[in-house]
Amino acid sequence: MTLPPSPPAGRPLTIWAVSDGRAGIEAQVVGLANALARQRPAQVVVKRIAWKSWFGRLPWWLVPFPHRLLTDKGDVAPPWPDIWVAAGRATLPLSIRMRRWSGRKTYVVQIQDPRMPTRLFDLVIPPRHDRLEGENVFPITGSPGRVNAERMAQDLARFRGELDALPRPRVAVIVGGKSKAHDLSPERAAAMARDIEVPVAQDGGSVMVSFTRRTPERAKAILEARLKTLPGVIWNGEGDNPYFAYLAAADYILVTEDSTNLATDAASTGKPVFVMKMDGDSLKLRLFHEDLERLGAARPFGGAFHSWTYEPLAETERAAAEVLRRYDAGKA
Known part of the structure; x- marks a missing residue:
């Protein structure tokens, strides 16, 4: 550029x-x-x-x-x-x-x-x-975002004591929530937790979980209860937000399909991005995810992790x- x-x-x-x-x-x-x-x-x-x-x-x-x-x-x-x-x-x-x-x-x-x-x-x-x-x-x-190499490096340095000991592969799990087109029901949250638990446990990895303000409380409680059995950290919303540090420390990034911002941030890292299904549908967001797939940045999450490379979204x-x-x- x-x-x-x-x-x-x-x-x-x-x-x-x-x-x-x-x-x-x-x-x-x-x-x-x-x-x-x-x-x-x-x-x-x-x-x-x-x-x-x-x-x-x-x-x-x-x-x-x-x-x-x-x-x-x-x-x-x-x-x-x-x-x-x-x-x-x-x-x-x-x-x-x-x-x-x-x-x-x-x-x-x-x-x-x-x-x-x-x-x-x-x-x-x-x-x-x-x-x-x-x-x-x-x-x-996508949308303009705050992710850049300098910001991620700064935040990763602040949270190293919490993240360095986590076993790899480290999976950042970024969960959105209710919007005009999507929702996250307890049933969907339980299925999502199961899809995450199995491959992380099989690979001997860990999770770094962050919710947004839109995450429904019942869905959040289910995901927390299931994912806390895995090695990792779950941000409880208190203190400094480790969002950028999670993106920097991750080997794989999971994002829910409801947010352009979350997927754009994830695709700006150059790391494999997997998009998780929610309740509901949106034509515009489907077109956006197809754009990310054409760029090689993101793929639908099918309950397994694999690596690939692409040019980070800029x-x-x-x-x-x-x-x-x-x-x-x-x-x-």
Whole structure:
């Protein structure tokens, strides 16, 4: 990947990473903003916007005066950033006005398909499986993420005392949960636990288990009860999050099929990624998993582990390079 040239020496860029604070959405804007800062001197500011009452649930065209409807938590005021990176429906009333508010000085990047005219933004970065096209559209496989070699190495060093003694192969088990399209029933959780237990025990390996906020409590309890019989660690949600350390220490990575973020993070490691079946179905996510399979990054989990190699997914860095290329072109 060829990085865009650096501009003449001067002040660092100011980049706002804007979302409503939900973990999966914030991970995307922060991931892209940090990738921009790795390629160009920049200050990244995380903004979590919140709307008064029920206004945040309205369609974007029914929020005519968004500044008046933000709570104090919003903190959206000048001086405006050089680059605005946003994601999620809650940010749309602000994103579509940012160019006007800033006198066209702020470059507006919207992650995901905004489901509105893309001409209202400088650049839209949707997942490829959304099949959105346009002159100012730059599709990527999956979603921007926070995984990079430096971050994984740093987190692995912090958790070495807990992970170094685990027998290999080490299997990272990253479990999502309930979404619009998927769920994780107790029955599915029990079957999932059995499918993991058998090959790990046969191979003499260990597990490193992490749940998300969306994991149903009953499913989580079943998986914890079954998998704690294996060598390994299960993060209980307290203290520092070992998520990146688990990815760094793993020989194999298991992710549930409900999340673009989890699979993208896993595929960014270059390690074999296995996708676990859940209750429900999603055409878009099936297309995404097919993309990962074509790239050689992921395969369906069939109750056994095997190794292969592929080029780690680097879509976040590629998207950041494109943002800076277009930003520079607009300033020329």
